[in-house]
Amino acid sequence: MTRSVYVTGIGRGDGRQVVELGVMELLTRQVGKVGVFRPLAHDGPDPLLDLLRSRYRLSQPQGTMTGLGYDEAAALQAESGTDELISRLVDRYHEIARGFDAVLVLGTDYADTNLPAELSLNARLANELGAAVLPVVAGLDQSADSVVAEVRNAHHAFTSLGCEVLATIANRVRDGHAAEAARWLGRHLPEPVFVLPEEPALAAPTVQQVVDELGARVLLGDPAGLSRDCRDFVFGGAMLPTFLPALTEGCMVITPGDRADLIIGSLAAHSAGAPPIAGVLLTLDQYPGEETMALAERLAPGTPVLAVPTGSFPTAAGLFSLEGKLNAASPRKVEVALGLFETHVDTRQLTERLSVVRTHRVTPMMFEHELIERSREARRHVVLPEGTEERVLRAAEVLLRRNICDLTLLGEEQAVRKRAAELGVNLRLLGPEEAEWGGGSLAACARIVDPATSPLRERFAELYAKLRAHRGVTHELAYDVVADVSYFGTLMVREGLVDGMVSGAAHSTAATIRPAFEIIKTKPDASIVSSVFFMCLADKVLVYGDCAVNPDPDAEQLADIAIQSAATAAQFGVEPRVAMLSYSTGTSGSGADVDKVRQATELVRTRRPDLLVEGPIQYDAAVEPSVAATKLPGSDVAGQATVLVFPDLNTGNNTYKAVQRSAGAIAVGPVLQGLRKPVNDLSRGALVQDIVNTVAITAIQAQGRNPSA
Template identity: 80%
Template sequence: MTRSVYVTSISRGDGRQVVELGVMELLTRQVDRVGVFRPLVHDGPDRLYDLLRSRYRLTQPAGSVFGMSYDEAAALQAERGTDELLSRLVDRFHEVAAEYEAVLVLGTDYADTQIPSELAFNARLANECGAAVLPVVAGNDQSAESVAAEVRNAHHAFTSLGCDVIAMIANRVRGEEAQEAARALGSHLPEPVYVLPEEPALSAPTVGQVKDTLGAEVLLGDHAGLARDVRDFVFGGAHLPTFLPALTEGCMVITPGDRADLIVGSLAAHSAGSPAIAGVVLTLDERPGEETMALAERLAPGTPLLSVPGGSFPTAAELIALEGKLTAATPRKAEIALGLFETHVDTAQLTARLAVASSGRVTPMMFEHQLVERSRSARRHIVLPEGSEERVLRAAEVLLRRNICDLTLLGEPGAVRKAAADLGVGLALLDDGEVPEGTGATARIVDPHTSPLRDRFAELYAKLRSHKGVTFELAYDVVADVSYFGTLMVQEGLADGMVSGAVHSTAATIRPAFEVIKTKPGGTSQGAASGGASIVSSVFFMCLADKVLVYGDCAVNPDPNAEQLADIAIQSAATAARFGVEPRIAMLSYSTGTSGSGADVDKVREATKLVRERRPDLLVEGPIQYDAAVEPSVAATKLPGSKVAGQATVLIFPDLNTGNNTYKAVQRSAGAVAVGPVLQGLRKPVNDLSRGALVQDIVNTVAITAVQAQGETPVHPGA
């Protein structure tokens, strides 16, 4: 039976889109077919639904998402009564529920709805749909006592109307009042109560939203600049020495367009990082001269310079009430919202109360969710050598917001901070040695050239490589390289793992690991059986529409021999099990069973024999063709009775040429999400990125590295 969750509120301004996004995240972790139903909708685009559709790759037809418009509802209610209105909405809901395993219902928004007794209307509609109710109470500008009273009153209102309330949420509570409100509520209600504090980064509009609101013309700036948050407005009218101290982090400067001194001064301050501004709005339709514009572009490339025809006062009047919005065009805000939700809501407890039966399938999104959940469960510390690279900084923001791991970014602090400021990335970066506040995930900057660790690492590296003639002086230069420095941090236990390769080659990333960290001890046949490794290899997690397969080795070893191929298979099975994929190993070849012969087939046959000898507990089949490994109908013909054929989950390719081309073919042709390469066989986790890696690829790889650093406990799908 479909489980439905009805998120509703008692008034406007509660920011419940954060909760709706968070609940959607929880539902998609459990099932792969989640529907959305908004009973009543205003004319125009629905920003939240567009965000959900984009983020969660929803394929639900837009026509089935919405019940009817508020105007239609008001007319129907006036003509036929509330019962008829509810009846039609319930019919539309059931059309959605029939097609999906779970449905998220988005209640009315109390904004010019013409619906009398709106709370009672939402309560009755939820009951008629058989949906559990999750009420959200606005806590902005209220004391802790007032918030607690509002929550209790809302709980009483919904339960007295017969609703199945699964939890209560107070949102947008002032930071100093949030903990007090949580204590005041305590265990006074039978259902859990979660208190979410006000998050300034969510209410801050982006520069792009300022542009749209003002109808401004963009004179300078790029897409990243338009995505910056505007945390404050500073109006320029004074002379430069008086004006500069008024600048604040993330502020939008508003000044007449003929004040070249303030324009250049603001951008120069941004370039120096003291402070990093969001952008500049030029009023009165005045444009700086060519020389000023050229200097502005050189001082702070990418920083938006907008022009509006009005004066400062009417511009301020339009901006004063402007708030940020969660939309498909603001993915950073979605990550901030999810981080807020996951930090202050006991997601395991709420998931259990949602009572959604887990799907038997594992979708790409579920696999990504499981990575995040597992990495967050025992937070580790990952070093990122490419600290000033754009994608790495954007990924770092997601990792910290979602509390996935602690980070060290390597690079010159000024360059890292400036790169983050230019991107508008909200990172609270600590300097080396600075003590963090609070218990959330943190990021610090370390410069290998100036770090006190450089001497220590040089001594260690010289000792490790003395047999190659490496002296302390040579080692001192080598360890200043970010890849070597990061690897030595992992070796010395100053970080739990390393991820690199967004701009560095695979060789530059993994060579230091080969030299310093090395393979797991016990690379003999006995060692391989007990967890050792003779070589370093890799796997990709191939997330198909309804399952996750493990491909190895597709990135490291060009032409492994039988011994090495057996080692790769055993290591890949262990990696699969750790990430919740039950290992059934297919040793791939161009023939199946005894149908073929030749050196290539014999290598695979010998490797299969070695796997069985070393790990008789593993299910393995080989040599076997790809179609016989994954397609039950083919397996029934070629290898009837096999426990692996037709249902293989770990596919071992005979060489790099075959493996690399196959994973890319499946990725591009079947639309699979390829997560990896994930290195295996090293004593401590180091992973390489593709130089074309997207931000989400980096997030996934860091999460995988953090899970590897946690040890051998497996990740269970759906857990």
């Protein structure tokens, strides 16, 4: 039977989209097919439904996501009664629910709905749908007594109407006493109570929202700049020395267009990262000259400069009513919302209460969710040597927002801060003077370390010279080498100052793994370093090795790759059934290439008799049961292999790319294996999500290691 969760409120202003998004995230971790149903909808676009369709790659037709419009529902209720309205909505729900493992139901929003007794309507509808209820109450500007009263009222209202209440969430709570009071109440109710604080980054409108609301003209700025949050509005009227100290991080500067001094001064402050601003809004239909605009563009590339014909007062009136919105065009806000939900809600407890039976299928999204969830269980610290690279900074923002790990970014501090400011990326950055911060805080943090000026440089030079003395490396040469970000980051891993390293977005594979070979070295039970890709297909995850490191491994090395790949698969929840691939299956072929695979297979069986392994075997016989039944009947691996070991790099690299492009698979990796401590390489074409996944994998690898190893 389909399990449904009904997220609803008791009034307006509860910001429940954060909760709806968080619950959707939980459901998609557990089951492969999740549907969405909004029983009653307003006319026009629905930003939240668009967001859910986009983010969770829903195949559900948009027309099936809603029941009736509010006006149609009000007319039906007035004419035929509530029973007829409920019956119509229940029929509509069941039309779509049978195709899904779970359904997220979005309750009414209490905004101009023209429906009497709206709370009772939500409660009855939830009961008729067989859905558990998750009430959300607004805590904005509420005292402790008010928050407690609202939580009690919500709990009583829904339970008295026969609803199964999963938990109650107080959202947008600003007062610390109110938050503690709500938690206290949760210990005295049958269901848990979770408290989400007010998050300024969610309430802040984006620059694009300002453009849309005011009909502003965009004079300068790129899409990334338009996605920045406006966390404050600062009106410019004073002279520049008085005005600059009034600037705040993420503010929108509003000034008449003829104040070139304030325009250039604001952008110069942004470029220096002190503080980074959201943009500049020019009023009174005034425009700076060409020279001023050219200088503005050079000072802060991508930073929006907007213009409106109105004066300061009507402009301010339009701005102060704006609030941030979750939609498909604001992916950064989505990460903020999920980070907030996952930090303050016991997701494990809520998942258990959802009682959704986890599917045996593993979709790409479920695999990615699992990575993030596991990395948060015991948060680790990862160094990213490419601290000024755009994709790395954007990934770092996601990693911190989702509390996946603590980070160290390598690079000159001002350069890193300036680049983050230019991109509008908000990071919890600590300077070098704060380098010895405690990593056990609730929120993940990042720090900047400059290898050229760090006090660690001398210590690392001594260590590297000692490690490479047999190669004639002197202290003077080592002092120069360790200033390289790849070497510096690798030495941080070796010395236990961080738990792992991810690099390669802007560096070659050799630049990433050569320092690891020299400094970290292989594990005692590994003869070589190899790699795997996690290939996320539509309904399963396969492990491919080695597709990135070893050009032509011999039989001994191939056996080592197979054993390492099986261990990596098991570490990430993939039951290893190893296929040693070749162009022939079983005893049907001969020759040096086949003999190498046959010998490697026997070595694996000797070293690891507990592993299920088959080889030589062709790819189709390894993964397709019908082919396996013909070519290798009775095999425990054929037709159901999960770990596929390729005979050489040429075959492996081309196969993973062919499957990735032709089958639409998500390739996560390469993940290096065989090192004493985790260092992972990125493709230079890696997307932001690829970097996030690789860092999460690195953090999980570090969780399974002895820090002193």
